[in-house]
Amino acid sequence: MISRREFLKRCRDVSVAAFGVEMFGTDIAEGFMKIAASDRPLVSFIQGQSCTGCSISLTYGNETNFIDFIMKLIRLQVHPNLSFSQGESYLKILDTVSAKGGHVLVVEGSVPVKMKKACMLGEHTLYDELKKHMEKAAAVIACGSCSCFGGIPASGMNETGAVSVEKYMQMVGIKKPLVKIPGCPIQPDRFMGTVAYLIATGKLPELKDGIPVKYFGELIHNNCPRFQYFSQDIYLEDYNTDKHSCLLKKGCRGTITKADCPTRRWNGSVNVCVESNAPCVGCVNEKWPFTSDIYIEAKNVEDVPWSEFKTYSEKGGRR
Amino acid sequence: MARILSVDPISRIEGHLKIETEIDSGTVTSARVAGNMYRGFERMLLGRHPVDSARIAQRICGVCHEVHGVSSVMALEEIYRVTPPENGVVLRDMILGLHIVTDHMLHFYNLCLPDYADLSVAATYSGNDTRLKDIAGWMRGSGTAFISGAAEGDYIRDRETVYRLALNYFEALKIRSEAASGLALLGGKVPFIHALLPGGITTEITADTLMKYYHVLEKTADFVNNSFLPDALEIARRYPQYFKIGETYNTFYAHSSFKNSKGNNLFNAGVIIGGEKRKFDYAKVKELLSASFYDNSGKPDENRKGAYSWIKAPRYEGYPLEVGPVARFAVNNDAGFKSVLSRLGVSSITSSTMSRIVARAYESVILCNYLFERSEDFRLDEPTIRPVDLQAPISGQGIGFSVAARGALVHHITAEKGKVTDYKMIVPSTWNFGPAADGKAGVVEKAITGTPVRFGGEGGSIEVGRVVRSFDPCTACSVH
Numbered sequence: 001m002i003s004r005r006e007f008l009k010r011c012r013d014v015s016v017a018a019f020g021v022e023m024f025g026t027d028i029a030e031g032f033m034k035i036a037a038s039d040r041p042l043v044s045f046i047q048g049q050s051c052t053g054c055s056i057s058l059t060y061g062n063e064t065n066f067i068d069f070i071m072k073l074i075r076l077q078v079h080p081n082l083s084f085s086q087g088e089s090y091l092k093i094l095d096t097v098s099a100k101g102g103h104v105l106v107v108e109g110s111v112p113v114k115m116k117k118a119c120m121l122g123e124h125t126l127y128d129e130l131k132k133h134m135e136k137a138a139a140v141i142a143c144g145s146c147s148c149f150g151g152i153p154a155s156g157m158n159e160t161g162a163v164s165v166e167k168y169m170q171m172v173g174i175k176k177p178l179v180k181i182p183g184c185p186i187q188p189d190r191f192m193g194t195v196a197y198l199i200a201t202g203k204l205p206e207l208k209d210g211i212p213v214k215y216f217g218e219l220i221h222n223n224c225p226r227f228q229y230f231s232q233d234i235y236l237e238d239y240n241t242d243k244h245s246c247l248l249k250k251g252c253r254g255t256i257t258k259a260d261c262p263t264r265r266w267n268g269s270v271n272v273c274v275e276s277n278a279p280c281v282g283c284v285n286e287k288w289p290f291t292s293d294i295y296i297e298a299k300n301v302e303d304v305p306w307s308e309f310k311t312y313s314e315k316g317g318r319r
Numbered sequence: 320m321a322r323i324l325s326v327d328p329i330s331r332i333e334g335h336l337k338i339e340t341e342i343d344s345g346t347v348t349s350a351r352v353a354g355n356m357y358r359g360f361e362r363m364l365l366g367r368h369p370v371d372s373a374r375i376a377q378r379i380c381g382v383c384h385e386v387h388g389v390s391s392v393m394a395l396e397e398i399y400r401v402t403p404p405e406n407g408v409v410l411r412d413m414i415l416g417l418h419i420v421t422d423h424m425l426h427f428y429n430l431c432l433p434d435y436a437d438l439s440v441a442a443t444y445s446g447n448d449t450r451l452k453d454i455a456g457w458m459r460g461s462g463t464a465f466i467s468g469a470a471e472g473d474y475i476r477d478r479e480t481v482y483r484l485a486l487n488y489f490e491a492l493k494i495r496s497e498a499a500s501g502l503a504l505l506g507g508k509v510p511f512i513h514a515l516l517p518g519g520i521t522t523e524i525t526a527d528t529l530m531k532y533y534h535v536l537e538k539t540a541d542f543v544n545n546s547f548l549p550d551a552l553e554i555a556r557r558y559p560q561y562f563k564i565g566e567t568y569n570t571f572y573a574h575s576s577f578k579n580s581k582g583n584n585l586f587n588a589g590v591i592i593g594g595e596k597r598k599f600d601y602a603k604v605k606e607l608l609s610a611s612f613y614d615n616s617g618k619p620d621e622n623r624k625g626a627y628s629w630i631k632a633p634r635y636e637g638y639p640l641e642v643g644p645v646a647r648f649a650v651n652n653d654a655g656f657k658s659v660l661s662r663l664g665v666s667s668i669t670s671s672t673m674s675r676i677v678a679r680a681y682e683s684v685i686l687c688n689y690l691f692e693r694s695e696d697f698r699l700d701e702p703t704i705r706p707v708d709l710q711a712p713i714s715g716q717g718i719g720f721s722v723a724a725r726g727a728l729v730h731h732i733t734a735e736k737g738k739v740t741d742y743k744m745i746v747p748s749t750w751n752f753g754p755a756a757d758g759k760a761g762v763v764e765k766a767i768t769g770t771p772v773r774f775g776g777e778g779g780s781i782e783v784g785r786v787v788r789s790f791d792p793c794t795a796c797s798v799h
Binding site: 052057060065070076077078079080082083084087088091093097112119122153155156157160162184185243266267268272273275276277280289295296 | 326327328331333335358364365371381382429430453461463470492493496497502505507508510511514518531618619621622629702704705708710776777779
């Protein structure tokens with residue numbers, strides 16, 4: 001039993017690290033009471049067909065920063081961009097953690113299953129190697145849209161056969177708790193907050209299709225700072241003169257994409273895509289980067305071509 | 320007796336890179352550099368509307384985020400025959416410039432510094448500085464493995480220096496995060512701003528936005544001047560031998576970039592071969608495929624005979640060229656950089672491991688100075704964008720000659736009736752990390768050759784690691 005004073009101290013230590021703590025409330029606060037430094041989870045990162053944008057985004061936090069995350073919340077074992085070791089020693093640390101097990105494995109990027117040499121981990125293909133790092137993991141986190149759905153590497157003719165981490169796990173027969181944090185790149189709170197929840201409670205947050213509902217439950221459109229303009233049929237025609245209008249007719253995918261971007265915002269909460277007068281491109285959407293044109297020039301709302309939007313309109317704006 | 324020593328994978332870089340060296344009598348006699356990850360951006364864009372590339376090509380790399388977006392949009396503007404208003408160009412400079420400074424900081428402190436300083440010495444701290452106490456406590460008690468297992472080597476281990484560097488390792492992350500908010504103010508969010516479209520920048524910029532950007536820039540410049548440059552110079556003074564290690568062909572290439580209100584560029588365009596400056600001619604650039612995993616049509620072929628890398632081999636009239644900050648200063652024949660070097664006992668701008676490290680720090684200083692001036696060119700109440708029809712069935716060719724932290728960048732788009740029919744990117748890390756072709760080793764392969772190797776061990780040579788990391792490898796970019 002820890003003292004109240006100790007409890008408050010620990011809350012202070014972790015509250016800065018309990019990203020979006022209001023999202024999960026007491027679950028997290030209670031959980032953190034029980035965590036000693038030695039219990040903090042071992043976390044390894046592996047990058048597949050990725051651009052490192054998700055890892056970079058992790059260091060551009062909203063509520064606090066990546067430093068608290070690695071110093072107070074997790075025990076970071078392996079990260080391709082940060083590890084001091086290199087070559088064989090680097091792989092050995094990765095192997096040791098995976099062989100012992102109980103770690104959280106974070107996978108950034110997709111996995112090529114057709115052209116397997118399109119992504120290597122040391123001497124071997126990622127396809128052959130990834131499995132062993134998953135086998136004894138406590139949980140796997142798919143970090144970013146490539147890892148969650150295939151994303152950009154899986155778009156177009158997809159010559160490498162890029163697939164999501166979930167698909168890869170099915171193919172090689174790995175059954176593990178999997179949490180998907182989509183985004184191109186991820187919004188850092190959503191990743192670190194989910195890990196915080198996992199640590200504090202020892203259980204998965206409420207998921208729908210593997211995606212945390214707390215962060216991805218609601219259409220961007222419904223909380224959009226420009227929703228009023230939509231209600232009043234004030235649409236952007238000219239990017240230069242119209243700075244306070246709804247962007248739907250230019251291809252804004254906020255009506256078909258679920259995420260808390262408008263309320264959570266980005267980069268120290270200073271901005272969000274729509275507020276920079278740019279349409280949401282739906283980077284957390286499972287269809288990202290889509291097969292249709294990213295931007296459109298619709299004359300009327302009825303001309304907005306996506307089937308999900310038509311369903312949305314028919315239901316009178318309800319999800 | 321020669322032996323083979325590899326570093327695979329090389330960590331603390333972007334992406335998947337393998338270095339294989341042959342070592343004889345303690346010196347690298349030959350080297351192979353292999354890019355080990357392929358996605359195929361040029362081919363996945365075929366058939367899409369050209370404007371989509373502003374968003375998709377932008378995502379080639381999330382470390383040097385924003386640079387590909389700008390280059391792609393410049394190419395699109397040629398096809399659309401639209402010139403962005405002055406404010407649009409100013410904003411792009413403000414975004415690119417600040418981004419490049421933060422990219423240089425990431426490289427120096429988080430990617431490259433552990434090659435020179437044994438930061439684990441910070442665990443010995445027992446003084447009263449709370450930040451250092453936190454770092455020391457964390458290092459001693461947490462079982463965090465990512466800071467362990469460094470290769471054998473001659474590291475800086477004197478406590479006072481390591482304490483300062485360890486503090487700045489973390490401080491750099493904080494400053495970068497703040498600088499990122501400055502970029503997001505102008506572009507929506509980073510990585511990957513969406514306010515960047517052909518014709519300019521969509522964001523409504525107010526006096527408040529500019530003030531906030533200015534505030535972030537001041538903080539960044541303060542760190543660059545008072546920590547980054549002094550720390551880089553300290554490393555240079557401790558390792559003077561690295562001004563002689565990691566030399567390439569001393570052939571350089573740069574684009575003009577960062578215009579000021581007088582119409583001058585901070586960096587000029589040109590190519591240097593054999594010590595002589597020439598005008599850059601894009602038609603003289605060829606990408607060779609003999610050691611790369613592609614067939615002759617450019618289609619990926621993972622089993623191609625004789626191939627060892629996913630990176631192509633660009634050549635200028637047959638010459639491999641080094642790109643990056645040293646190349647920019649060499650093409651400029653930059654007096655400021657020369658005076659920094661001369662204080663370190665180096666008489667001219669030549670390629671080396673340490674000149675690249677010092678060049679990044681010094682470039683960050685002059686970029687910050689530039690950005691203070693450049694942001695004053697912004698005119699409130701004047702347009703930031705000349706919008707175009709983003710679904711227009713455009714045809715034609717456009718080339719965006721732009722700049723990235725790692726060097727000169729080209730996006731070349733060919734479109735037919737609103738569809739991409741050809742997309743070519745010639746990316747800085749492709750120049751530096753491309754494989755051998757026509758009997759000539761690639762730029763980094765050349766730089767590694769001749770490196771004295773005193774240390775080996777399980778992780779491979781730290782000396783080779785230092786040479787490679789001094790180029791700030793970006794494998795995702797180099798292969799794309």
